[in-house]
Amino acid sequence: MGEKKVSIGNVAFGGKEIVLIAGPCSVESEEQLLSTARVVKKEGARVLRGSAFKPRSSPDAFQGLGKSALEFLQKARSETGLPIVSELMDTSQVNALAGTVDCVQVGARAMQNFELLKALAKTNVPVLLKNGLSATVKEFLQAADYLSKGGNKNVILCLRGIRTFETETRFTLDLGLVPALKKLSGLPIVVDPSHAAGKRETVPALAKAAVAAGADGLIIEVHPEPENALSDSAQQLNFSEFQKIVPELNAVAKAVGRKI
Numbered sequence: 001m002g003e004k005k006v007s008i009g010n011v012a013f014g015g016k017e018i019v020l021i022a023g024p025c026s027v028e029s030e031e032q033l034l035s036t037a038r039v040v041k042k043e044g045a046r047v048l049r050g051s052a053f054k055p056r057s058s059p060d061a062f063q064g065l066g067k068s069a070l071e072f073l074q075k076a077r078s079e080t081g082l083p084i085v086s087e088l089m090d091t092s093q094v095n096a097l098a099g100t101v102d103c104v105q106v107g108a109r110a111m112q113n114f115e116l117l118k119a120l121a122k123t124n125v126p127v128l129l130k131n132g133l134s135a136t137v138k139e140f141l142q143a144a145d146y147l148s149k150g151g152n153k154n155v156i157l158c159l160r161g162i163r164t165f166e167t168e169t170r171f172t173l174d175l176g177l178v179p180a181l182k183k184l185s186g187l188p189i190v191v192d193p194s195h196a197a198g199k200r201e202t203v204p205a206l207a208k209a210a211v212a213a214g215a216d217g218l219i220i221e222v223h224p225e226p227e228n229a230l231s232d233s234a235q236q237l238n239f240s241e242f243q244k245i246v247p248e249l250n251a252v253a254k255a256v257g258r259k260i
């Protein structure tokens with residue numbers, strides 16, 4: 001458990017309870033988001049994820065629905081009661097997101113966008129800060145310092161793996177960093193098995209291993225029809241796959257003295 005608790009809405013991270021954050025990679029339609037929100041809530045997720053603005057490697061890839069996605073997220077929150085987390089990429093989106101969502105996600109590619117971190121430091125919105133694709137632990141913690149030393153102490157670190165020479169998994173996830181980062185930062189640590197794995201069949205094993213390693217939360221991509229998803233199609237779980245892993249995660253959590 002982290003020394004410091006950080007809450008997204010009324011959901012605390014860093015206590016005995018391990019928090020499941022789940023939802024689609026991208027918000028694609030109202031129905032896609034709402035149907036996913038209902039299922040993940042029923043299975044025990046406490047926070048809903050869904051990106052409105054997408055940082056994509058290719059300019060030809062789906063860039064996100066933007067403002068209308070934020071409206072769908074708010075609708076999903078009012079229907080299910082789940083607080084919402086969504087990603088932002090630059091300072092121009094701070095006002096739109098900080099006033100709308102319960103937590104902003106700073107993605108791997110923005111971890112060293114220092115102007116963005118400085119702008120978020122001036123708000124109180126909880127930040128889910130992902131490690132950069134090739135960031136060292138020191139650089140990751142320095143990015144977190146931009147937020148906390150700038151005035152925003154509501155920081156949750158998210159491990160999503162780094163780029164190595166290995167291509168079998170999308171990114172290489174060093175779970176030894178869960179206890180290391182807790183000790184170094186005292187902050188709650190969330191693990192993202194979806195982006196690390198890059199393919200859905202690897203997600204359950206990484207998720208369970210992360211719980212065993214002491215993660216305070218997991219962020220898992222879930223989509224009604226992953227094969228037709230507009231982003232990260234290969235790694236999103238469908239509803240039955242998500243339903244299947246939750247009891248397994250519960251069992252691992254219990255084995256390490258925690259609960260989901």
Ligand SMILES: [Mn+2]
Binds near residue numbers: 025026195221231232
């Ligand atoms: Mn994704």
